[in-house]
Amino acid sequence: MASVSFQNVEKSFGATKVIHGIGFDIRDGEFMVLVGPSGCGKSTLLRMLAGLEEISAGTIAIDGRVVNDMESKDRDIAMVFQSYALYPHMTVADNMAFSLKLRKAARATIEERVARAAKILNLEPYLKRYPRELSGGQRQRVAMGRAIVRDPKVFLFDEPLSNLDAKLRVAMRGEIKALHQRLKTTTVYATHDQVEAMTMADRIVVMHDGRVEQIGTPLELYDRPRNLFVAQFIGSPAMNVVDGTVRRNGAAPHVEAAGGVRWPLGAASGPDGQRVAYGIRPEHLSLADSGTNGAVPAEIIVVEPTGAETELLVKVGEVQIVLVTHGRPVVNPGDRIALAVDPAMVHVFDKETGQRLKV
């Protein structure tokens, strides 16, 4: 187990800079998720930590030791690849034992460690099989087993679930999290899937274009996104964002959007007349009786029941937004309704900079 520290890390491929001075610390035993759209640099950062990419500038340290010039094999890390990268010509047992054999571990140690990993991952019946004889989920578990037997300081996962179907992905998500809770090994996990990030992470690093947008616990990111990018990236369905202008003259402060729609401003700051992006999550909107004070009039376009909840696509003024309700509202497309907004749950961002306005 170990801590990991990034300091002003940069990465360039030729003249193209893909990582622009990233710095953050990962605590001992923490499950840290790097999340961002493809091309944001999360995989590159992970590969630099693994020693598969040179570090152009800055330092990366594992357990306080700078590893910039250290070979992968000396960093005491284990990595699970998106494609699993199992050795096709070796059995499951040999795949897991490979690293220990290279380290010239005693035969008894190897057998004991492989048996333990196989037990943890329910791979015992498959030890003599070859990767081609396994299902996707089983291969994924072998890849994890190969990491576990090493008992490394840090586990690295590079989009490990992307090749699995949706159902299996949810199951493996749970398995990886359970594994971490059991082994308590420091873990760095790169994914583009914000649901994976939210469900698994102790803390999340949101990345975009080679920069860190925000670091925090899943709920911090959800409740207080620091900028518009994080706000729209975290949460499913995504946050509704409406362009408007802050109005403080006259009645209660509000944001006026196109078509004269008035959205309650809550406690957000911002002078009268400021152009803003007004964000409200689908689950923080609800149906109200028309005439309720501060309610926003809307028209229903699509009703999507999923059983547990109902997703409504509605038109407010000139924009379409989504709302999620846990009830089973009796509404039909074309109905005119009113939306109640919880002013404590609104997010207001500067239109120019995308930064969150202070409360």
Next chain:
Amino acid sequence: MRAPSLRRVTNEARLLLIGIPVAIWTLLPIYHLFLFAISPKESAFAGNLWPDHPTLQNFAIVFGEKHYYLNHFWLQMWNSLVIAVAAGGLTLLVATAAAFAISRLKLRGGRAVMNLALFTYFIPAAFLAVPMYKTMGLYGLLNNQWALILAMMTVAAPYSIWVLKQASDKLPLELDEAARIDGASPMQLFRLVYLPLMVPSLVAIGTYALLLAWNEYLYAFLLLSNDRDITLSVALGNFLAADDSPWELLMTTGLIYALPPAAIYYVFKRYMVGGLTAGAVKS
């Protein structure tokens, strides 16, 4: 069963129209070879489609070395075998190492080597026979079987490097990265991960180089001259030195000489075709 459509019939007919002439073209000389081999000396040139008195006498003469030209038949057969196997083995060694270094270790200058390898095929090997003769003379290797082995390796290596590099490129890079993280040195990566996965391509290329050396005449003729050193292909050529060449024995020996390559090809044909797509590991 449904009657085959007109389209299918015409397609089949077209294939047959091409296939039958090609088959006859290919098989006719071999049939001639066979015909000579089972004909008695007197009727070898009779021009029959089947000899009146087929005989295995010719084979007895060849195997028993009972003719002036066949005094060293078994030794020359052995020479051919040793040289072919050595050339095949050496080519594999050189080409595998080159392909691994260029494709997997991403060695600087790898592209240049690949281009050079391709470039060598702009010059026919026959043009290089005399320069090769001079080179081997400089090394003092003339009349030494090593000269032919090294020459054949030189001829076979560029194509082998090219094919093996292409096959290597198809192995997923993550395998190397996983092995590096697992603690493998480049040599361990080569031995424990790369070679086992390349086996089909290696068999294909080994067979290619082996057959190339086995079948070689020109270089063997130039570089070796002692009757006890030459390969069987050169010995076959020597049959033509006399005015009254024993054609039936020449053809019999030729038929025997052609059998090992046919057998090797038959055994490894799975790899010869498979070798070209061997790297295609399912993602």
